[in-house]
Amino acid sequence: MSVVLQPQARQLFNSYKADIARANGVESTRETFAVQPAPTQKIIQAYQQNADFLKLINIFPIDNAKGEKIALSIGSTIAGNTNTNVQARQPTPVGALDLLDEYDCTQTNYDVAMKWVLLNAWRHFPDFKKKLQEMVIRAVALDKLCIGFNGVYRAPTSDRVANPLLQDVKKGWLQKIREKAPEQHYKGEDVGGGVFKTQIGAAHEFKTIDGLVEFGIEEYIAEQHRESGLVVICGRGILSDKYLPLLNAIQDPTEQIAARIIYANKQLGTLPAMYVPRFPAKTILITSFDNLSIYLQNGTFNRSIVDEPQWDRAVDYQSVNEDFVVEDYTKCLLIENIEVDA
Known part of the structure; x- marks a missing residue:
């Protein structure tokens, strides 16, 4: 009509x-x-x-x-020495x-x-x-x-x-990371049939998500960037996997307050963690906002x-x-x- x-x-x-x-x-x-x-x-x-x-x-x-x-x-370290009797100083480009x-x-x-x-x-x-x-x-x-x-x-x-x-x-x-920098992309171990999994638990290399994040920082992030405002961007499920046991436990009032404070200051490894709408499940991006x-x-x-x-x-x-x-x-x-x- x-x-x-x-x-x-x-x-x-x-x-x-x-x-x-x-x-x-x-x-x-x-x-x-x-x-x-x-x-x-x-x-x-x-x-x-x-x-x-x-x-x-x-x-x-x-x-x-x-x-x-x-x-x-x-994009790199900038300090260095130059013998200007032999060659010109080599400044590091910005950008x-x-x-x-x-x-x-x-x-x-x-x-x-x-x-x-x-x-x-x-x-x-x-x-x-x-x-x-x-x-x-x-x-x-x-x-x-x-x-x-x-x-x-x-x-x-x-x-x-x-x-x-x-x-x-x-x-x-x-997708830019997957294509342009595959060395900065960890998709897990091949468990057969071309299926990859990054498995977390007592029976696996990574016992906790926190351990996985710290491994990622040390092994993949360039050393000069490890102290430059890194954050963990993730989907809601990643944070639930870590914090649901804490929030779902029966606790006395003091413990409840402590649990809420811990959740309010969400971290994965040593980095602040942030849930972002539309971010894919089972995925983590470690970087800085800028x-x-x-x-x-x-x-x-x-x-x-x-x-x-x-x-x-x-x-x-x-x-x-x-x-x-x-x-x-x-x-x-x-x-x-x-x-x-x-």
Whole structure:
């Protein structure tokens, strides 16, 4: 049955679109327009407010679609001596040295359909425009996390049914590690048939997840990075495996308080641990927050908001050229296929 956009909802929605057009110096949102730098910066800040993890990592605006990575970091030690009677001093470059791993920003579409029945229902809210904006912003922010942690390849046309975690939209951080730095990828032992497991328990090499993390730091993270703000990023199940026995025990009030304090300061090994939405199960990423970046190419954030009455909806069409970048592979370790014995 056809749905009509109610006059009050139409008035509010038109005001919402007019605000966006005004902020970007265009007459209407019906035709595709390039989002201006100031609104772009506000939208990036809104992404960060709606997905806390995006506050912690780098979101860099860049001019070129391809090029060398730009994070301001030192990829090695820098101290040394030089006999200048024989040769010139050799300064250590700031930033990435891996010229074989340049960033490559390609288009990602973040198109949001708003059914008229939804807009009609929301017309009674005094903060209609704010709710609508937050819905769109939050959807985009969470999808950026989903791509970053689950993206495997870029298909010409993605299939959300076959790839519900956006595996076919773009290569994310974890896939970059698998492909570009296999020496920083621990997938466990081959248990037969091409199946790999990182087994945790009394009968295995790693007795605890804590032991696994400490092994990873010492064996895989470059020595100069081991004291530089490393964290353990993981899915919820990894933390449950460690802390559920503590929280599930019958305890007196003093012990309960102690258990909650321990859980509030979650650690794996000697590092702080953080659960992040959309992070894959049975997986751990050891790195620092500033080692993960999203590059957004300037001038490529395009948008249009149009009515589609044939579908009883309006659509906010958005696209941007972007890439998910690991700045220094020697400062990370990806551990997969983790299984903890009961």
